[in-house]
Amino acid sequence: MAATKTDLVIVESPAKAKTIERYLGGGYKVVASMGHLRDLPKSTMGVDIEHGFEPDYQPVKGREDVIDKLRKASRKAGTVYLATDPDREGEAISWHLKELLDIPDDKARRVTFNEITKNVVQEGIAHPRDIDQDLVDAQQARRILDRIVGYKLSPLLWRKVRKGLSAGRVQSVATRMVLDREREIGAFQPEEYWHLTATLKTERGESFQAAFHGAGGKKTDLHSEAEVNKVSEAVKGRPFTVAAVTHGTKKRSPSPPFITSTLQQEASRRLGMTPRRTMSIAQQLYEGVEIEGEGSVGLITYMRTDSLRLSEDALAAAARFIRGHYGEEYYYGKPRRYKTGSNAQDAHEAIRPSIPSLTPEQVKKSLTGEQYRLYRLIWGRFTASQMSNAVYDNITADAVCEGYTFRAYHSKIAFPGYTAVYEDNRDEDEAEEGGKKPLPELTKGQSLALTGLDPEQHFTAPPSRYSEATLIRAMEEKGIGRPSTYAPTITTITAREYVVKEGKYLKPTPLGETVTELMEERFPDIVDVKFTARMEDTLDKVEEGKADWKGVLSDFYGGFEKDLSAAEEALQGVRIKVPDEVSAEICPNCGRNLVVKSGRFGRFLACPGYPDCSFTMPLVVEMPGRCPKCGSRIFKRTSKKGYTYYACEKGPACGFMSWDVPTKDVCPACGKTMFKLAGKGQRKSFCINEACENFLPEDKRGYRYRRSGSAAETGGDAAGQTAKKPAAKKTAAGKKTAARKTTARTGKGTA
């Protein structure tokens, strides 16, 4: 018998590796692959379509060091436990690892943990299995289909539209959704409707308000001023009678804990964070934060997940915490378990605090402001998800006059339940209907006097554009993309300039429209929102061993190839023209609307009358505040290297420039515009006027990076400068602050 060797466990995430090593103790070494290490090559198709879709897998460029490390470790090890995530991608990563590292069959064992708790990890290691080839094959089919679609369509776009463009199963549909929304908005016909509010008074002199509800006992809507007048004429100066008073209670249950998409949604809505920023902060919380007296603590579970599952440990800890801190009546009485969505892979738990008893206040000192706010959101949503319902007492009173019913409604909280921790204002309807003021005591048959009648005209509003977060929610609902790709997909369609961000909202560009129209005409299947859903159904069959992955690809490719050659033929010798984006800016020479052009230095505004009129100006966004040097407007600019800065509209003639963001605040001492640090989150503004008594010196502003000091010349040695690509070019987003008219929302029925 040989001396026992240490066993090796390979997982995907380094933070997870640390935790698992602690749970397993001696005898196990746990290392991380950090994602895929073998994949199709980047520079070629890498799929032999003619010969059974044979893939040409390669070690991933730039990951040689990890591959080396894993190979050495696996040679030395006894058993190699492939413990990548328990889903399709994880199974494939394990298979690729086994092949890439040349691990013999008898040494490689597959294990899975669907939560990272001590029991589950130990149980998992105790029950290893073989790699499930059906799961792997489903992943291969998915991977190769995506490769074929992307690497066949993109070059077509290079030739027919513009170089550098791209198309793919996910990004093309995401772009189309943004465009479809724009089409809906364009086709929207606003409808008129009216609110009619009556102020009524009891004999005791108490007054309250009731809204027009209907005629002849039926709920009806008012669509025109004439209808409003008819009602007004009828009831003016006549007595009202209380026809009914209804008391009721309403229960409200908490939202489920977060998954990636809902976290991004709420962080956007409540903290103003972009999905990308949210994921970055969540990653910090996941990897661990130094907590005084505790060392490094991972504060949350994994943040890329589609599962609502909660571990038994977490459910028990939440129960203990809620009972201990809020009292028995605030606990639901038993664990609340939520049902995970149907197109989920369910590999990880929901996003929750790793230690439910660790309150946001306890860790606040150790966190940055953003980390604290995000942790508070995650902690609150999870804790609330195990708490009792909120209960509301409602009163509805109908007052009738001449056959017309007016309804008064009041709701007040009877028991806060989970709302003591997490207010989840899911719908705005309540705020609209529920009067703030309590109603006076009313009894059936009581008569009331009309003291005021207030008609209000409204129009239904078109749906609003998607924000990053709402687009992600829509994608998730349709099963398009995965938690790890939601935010990057939006980066891609923005980088391609298919969409631009205008304020918070995504708007399609003429390029996005042109490319999408081409796709809709030539490849309707690919940009069909249901394409992915159908693909997933087919992959399920592969996973169940009921379909062969190469057959699946061959079926798909038959139709796709036909579309490809038809497109090539129809577009022979055609170059599709992309219309210029028309801005709201007017040419001072000839009065035409300036258009957006792309030049050597990026996007800029130019007169469409070129070459007769050659007026140009930079593409700018006007900021609040005034130039502290000369009082002119301040524009947001983008430097050649892609950084955002702010400068006086006069440019070099004035010379004012700043990395700090101008605000609408004015210094109380000198009256000049105040600035704040760049970056998300509420930040205090400060005065940058050196002559002012409120002046905040640079070293007190808390810049994250050293300012280029006066001494450090740029000369120095260029060595040690690692070749780093300049940050992806940012496009100067939209122009002007979106001036959406604030019309009331439809507000019909509160179902």
Add this chain to the structure above:
DNA sequence: CAGTGAGCGAGCTTCCGCTTGACTT
């Protein structure tokens, strides 16, 4: 700070999904 927009066309771009990285203006 720059002050641009077509044309030859070298050599290049591109997918989705899994992970983390990082010292600059």
